[in-house]
Amino acid sequence: MFSKGLLSCYYKPMVENSNNSEWRTIGHELVIGALTNHIMSGRLRHAYLFSGPPSVGKSTLATDFAKAICCTDNLGVPCGVCRPCRLISASKHPDVVEINPNTSGKSIMRERLSVDDIRSAIYRFTLNPVELNRRVAIINNFETASKLASDAILKTLEEPPGETIFIISTDHAASLAETILSRCVVFRLNPIPFTVVEKALINSWGANDQKARFLARISGGRIGWAIRLLSDDKTLEDRSTKLIELINLLSLSRVGRFAYADKLRKDRQQAVKTLALWEGWWRDVMISSTGTNSPEISNVDYKTEIHFIAEQLDTTKIANTLLAIRKTQKDLQKNANARLALEVLMLQIPTVSSLS
Ligand SMILES: [Zn+2]
Structure with a gap:
């Protein structure tokens, strides 16, 4: 089943981005410049990969890029008003396919890019385009692709059918096969x-x-x-809940930590998001520990707790914790055993006496 676009469709700005009115993407000017250059110089490649942390703007950029490629103005930017631009914004263009992961599972939730969706898109690519002179596929969260889905894409990238362009995005390029990466023009999108x-x-x-x-x-x-x-106020509440759980975890016994790991493993994508939050938190602890500019701390509302924890640990322990969190994120993206990966992480997170 093809689903609607992610952020680009659900959240509409009150006014267009005033700096860059044609692109709805915020920031990432260098990447946008390079993409425009590819279009205008006639050097478009068959596959592009946007890699970067969750929610950094990858899927919005993918949609913008598809519009820029298909826009009837031919200026290398999306005009936003022509028929292709409007249809792509609404995920309704017959020559542009957008594939997002489906959520499945009851006791253990999991988001996966389905091999059926990928194969269906590839089949459409063997047919002539309906309105354009090429077809475009936007594939989001490619790190959730099954082995079969990944192999199907690889085969297509090796022998692209006609004028087709794949715009793939992933939260975790390191979890993708080298054979996929080597066939894409890779752009890293940083916060x-x-x-x-x-x-x-x-x-x-x-x-x-x-x-x-x-x-x-x-x-x-x-x-x-x-x-x-x-x-959404609930997202803000969830963030606070997760950060408080993280702080409490530091003084928990192994039994308590494993119980928390068991709770986390039941929704793999949520676990990955929780770990992204933890990564930001521990980066703040590192900033505090090394005495670098404290205004650079992200979680400003938890400054006291961050400074307290930084004072209890040496920088090596903090660095190792950051590495362990990143490795666990990677393992979860690679569909490793979630319980095992999270339990190993729980043992690597240092113990800190309770703040209270
Ligand atoms: Zn246009």
């Missing part, structure tokens, strides 16, 4: 500066100055997450 997020929240999403500054900071430069935090 964008806090000030850019803050400005976008005020100008495009109607946030007040104080809230925009706070959300930009705690989002760690992940614009999609900042927008979700602004639009």
Whole structure:
């Protein structure tokens, strides 16, 4: 089943991005410049891969890029008003396929890109385009592809059918097969500066100055997450709950930690998101520990706790914890045994006496 676009469809800005009116993507100017250059110089490749942390703007950029490729203005940017631009925005263009993971499982939730969706898209690529002179496939969260789905894409990338362009995005390029990576033009999308997020929240999403500054900071430069935090109070509450659980975990026994791992493993994608939050938190602890600029801390509302934990641990332990969290994220993306991966992580997280 093809599903609608992710962030690009669910969250509409109040006004268009004033800096870059044709692109709805916020930040990532260098990548946008390179993509425009590929279009205008006639050097479009068969496959592009956007890699970067969750909610950093990859799927929005993928949609923008598809529009820029198909736009009737032929200026290397999406005009936003021509028929292809409008149909792609609505996920309704007959020559542009968007594939997102499906959620499955009852006791253990899992998001997977289905091999059937991938094969169906590939079949459509063997037919002539309906309106354009090429077909475009947008594939989001490719790290969730099954082995079969990944193999099907690889085969297509090796022998691309006609004029087709794949725009693939992933939260975790390291979990993809080298054979896939080597066939794509890879662009790394990093978190964008806090000030850019803050400005976008005020100008495009109607946030007040104080809230925009706070959300930009705690989002760690992940614009999609900042927008979700602004639009949905529950997301903000969930973040607090998870951070408090993380703090409490530090003083728990092995039994308590394993019980928490058991809870986490039941929703693999949520576990990955929780670990992304933890990674940001431990990065803050590292900043605090090394005495670098404390204004760079993202989780500003937990500064006291971050400083307290940083004082209890040496930098090697903090660095090892960060590495362990990143490795666990990678293992979960690779569909490793979630219980085992999370239990190993629980043993690697240092013990810190309770704050209370
Ligand atoms: Zn257009």
